[in-house]
Amino acid sequence: MMEKTVRRGTRTGFTTGACSAAAARAAVLGLVHGAVPEMVDCLLPNGDTVRFAVNDGRCDVSNPEAPATAHAMVIKDAGDDPDCTDKAHLTADVRVLPGEAGVVRLCGGFGVGTVTMAGLGLEVGGPAINPVPRRNIEDNVRAAGASLLAHAGLEVTISVPQGVEMARKTLNARLGILGGISILGTTGIVKPYSTSAYRASVVQGVQVAATLGHGVVVLTTGGRTEQFAMKERAALPPACFVQMGDFLRYALDEAVAQGLTEVVIGGMVGKLTKIAQGETITHANRNVVDTDLVAEIARQIGATDEDCAAIAAAETARFGAELMVERGLGPAFHQALAQRAIDTLTAPERYGHAFALRVLVCDFSGKLVADVRSAPVEARPRPATAGRTGIGHTHHFDFDTE
Numbered sequence: 370m371m372e373k374t375v376r377r378g379t380r381t382g383f384t385t386g387a388c389s390a391a392a393a394r395a396a397v398l399g400l401v402h403g404a405v406p407e408m409v410d411c412l413l414p415n416g417d418t419v420r421f422a423v424n425d426g427r428c429d430v431s432n433p434e435a436p437a438t439a440h441a442m443v444i445k446d447a448g449d450d451p452d453c454t455d456k457a458h459l460t461a462d463v464r465v466l467p468g469e470a471g472v473v474r475l476c477g478g479f480g481v482g483t484v485t486m487a488g489l490g491l492e493v494g495g496p497a498i499n500p501v502p503r504r505n506i507e508d509n510v511r512a513a514g515a516s517l518l519a520h521a522g523l524e525v526t527i528s529v530p531q532g533v534e535m536a537r538k539t540l541n542a543r544l545g546i547l548g549g550i551s552i553l554g555t556t557g558i559v560k561p562y563s564t565s566a567y568r569a570s571v572v573q574g575v576q577v578a579a580t581l582g583h584g585v586v587v588l589t590t591g592g593r594t595e596q597f598a599m600k601e602r603a604a605l606p607p608a609c610f611v612q613m614g615d616f617l618r619y620a621l622d623e624a625v626a627q628g629l630t631e632v633v634i635g636g637m638v639g640k641l642t643k644i645a646q647g648e649t650i651t652h653a654n655r656n657v658v659d660t661d662l663v664a665e666i667a668r669q670i671g672a673t674d675e676d677c678a679a680i681a682a683a684e685t686a687r688f689g690a691e692l693m694v695e696r697g698l699g700p701a702f703h704q705a706l707a708q709r710a711i712d713t714l715t716a717p718e719r720y721g722h723a724f725a726l727r728v729l730v731c732d733f734s735g736k737l738v739a740d741v742r743s744a745p746v747e748a749r750p751r752p753a754t755a756g757r758t759g760i761g762h763t764h765h766f767d768f769d770t771e
Contacts, residue, residue, distance in 0.1 A: 379561055379570060382448025383421075384554025385459060386502025387413055389527045391421035392443040392461035394509040397523065399428035399439035400463060401516060409441075412512065413557030414505045415592070424458075437465045450561040453538040454550055457529050463510075464524045465517065472522030473507050480532020481552060486545025488688025490733055497541070497551040498527065505557065527552060543657070544684050556592045560614070567614060572623045574611035579627035581608055587633040588613045588620050590640050597731040598635030601740075617644060621714070625723045633727045638706065641730060642686040645709040647719075663689040666709060670701040687733075694732075703730045703739035711743050 391411035399405030405426025410418050421443050428439035440462050447455035466472055477483065477496020484491045491497060498506075506525060514523055529535070532549035536542070541551060561567045578586040587602055587610045589595040595612055602609075613620040617634075624632050634644070639658060645666075646659040664672075664681035667689055672680075676696065680689035693702035707728040714720050730739035 379567060380448040381561070382446045382450055382452075382455070382559040383419070384502070384557055384559055385445060385454055385457065385529075385550065385552045386499065386505055386554035387411065387419070387557035388421065388443040388445045388457075388459035389461065389498075389502060389552050390506045390509045390557075391419075392423070392441045392459050393463065393506050393525050393527070394513045395421075395423040395426060395441035395443070396428070396439040396461045396463040396525075397510050397513040397517070399426060399441065400430060400437055400465060400523075401514060403430055404428065405439060405441050412505070412509055414501050414554065415556040415558065417557070419557070425460075436467060439463045447559050448561055450559050452559065453535050454529075457531055457535060457550070459552075460528045460530065462526045462528070464526075466522030466524055469522030470520050471518050473510050473518070474522065474524045475503060475506060476524060476526040477549075477552075478526040478528030480529030480535075480549040481527055482532070482536060482541050482546035482549040484545065485547055486684060486688075488683050488685035488691065489544065489546070490687065496527070497546045497549070499551065499553050499555075501555045502552045505554075540657070560612070568616050568619050571611060571613050571616050571620050574608075574613075575620055575623040575629075576627060578609045578611060579624075579629055581606060583609055584629055585609060585631040585633060586611055586620070586624055586629055587635060588617065589635040590614065590637075593735065594635045594637060594731060597735045597737070598633065598729055601635070601729050601737060602633065621720060625720065629724055631725045631727065633729060634710070635729045635731065637731055637733065638686045638690040638703070641706055641710050641728070645706060645713050647713055658684075658686045660684070660686065660689065662709075663706075666705045667693055667698070667702060670698055670705050672696065672698060690732075699738065704741060706730065707739045707741035711741060715743055 391409050394411050395405050395409040405428055407423055408420055409423050410420050412418055423441050425442045430437040442458050442460040445454055445457045445459055482497035484493050484495055484497050487493060510523055510525055529550055536550050575586050583605060587598050589598050589612055591612060595610055599610060642658050642663055646662050660683050661681050663686050664677040667680050668677045676692055693699050707730050710728050711726050714726060726743040728741050732738050
């Protein structure tokens with residue numbers, strides 16, 4: 370299939386988590402000052418401070434018989450990423466909790482999904498608000514509401530009026546997240562991973578890495594895995610690291626085109642499972658994780674039939690990984706998964722012996738749990754097609770295409 374020729378930009382946007390934090394901060398400021406501001410400066414998880422426009426701000430602090438409340442909403446701007454949650458109304462309702470000094474309670478309201486299955490790293494029965502946004506919301510609430518928290522608590526309810534409709538365009542229901550969208554984001558910033566412009570920037574990043582003389586590029590799926598990989602390969606300059614997003618195929622094609630002798634992939638269990646099953650466009654909305662493969666790997670390292678059946682029936686690879694960790698098989702599982710990813714990518718019909726491949730696996734706290742390498746490239750013949758080609762002329766191996 371030919372790719373669309375519509376030109377898109379690389380303008381970044383903001384995550385649902387960042388917008389939720391901004392709305393929460395604005396509402397808390399309304400409780401502190403008696404009026405919700407029209408603009409709010411919000412601290413993002415990456416340490417930046419960004420100003421957001423605030424909509425529908427209102428507060429009620431006049432009734433001494435009832436807890437004070439405030440309401441604020443921030444409209445998500447996804448930048449040039451064609452995200453289904455673009456223009457979502459991230460809404461925060463904050464209520465003072467008398468007699469609960471220092472408590473910040475985070476709740477999910479209408480349009481925020483409820484977690485109904487294990488394997489997502491979230492409490493079953495709780496709101497689908499991921500750990501980093503959860504901390505970011507609380508950090509902003511505590512910063513804005515310090516004077517209130519000295520003698521009372523604050524309950525923050527995040528809701529998304531369009532969330533139920535938006536969730537139909539995601540795989541949330543398949544993952545056991547029901548009734549709305551997830552509140553996501555590890556940095557607060559949305560990079561346009563889904564656009565042709567971002568794919569071009571991935572290719573350009575590999576080209577830059579090739580100019581540095583190290584013969585290596587380190588590919589990661591995002592900011593968290595990049596930070597992990599940078600610690601593991603600390604001797605390399607930052608330009609050797611490329612956040613490839615979901616576009617592994619484009620990055621690997623360019624690594625071959627540039628004649629790089631080593632490729633390092635830093636990742637976590639979900640994306641690595643997709644790589645192991647042969648997917649090189651790993652976006653969650655394109656391809657489903659093959660949990661049968663996860664169960665096969667678990668069986669290979671000695672998991673019981675009962676555990677393998679549970680893993681195969683799960684909706685996430687993370688469920689299988691966490692179960693293997695519980696069983697004391699975590700290191701063996703992650704090692705086997707990394708090896709399967711290497712075997713898939715270095716198959717003759719794919720990238721073969723074009724480069725040496727190393728896979729670094731981290732857990733969800735950023736800790737190294739596996740480090741697996743293919744045979745050194747010097748010991749392997751180079752394919753006739755490998756080598757430098759012009760920009761935009763890449764080798765396409767036998768993977769799924771868009």
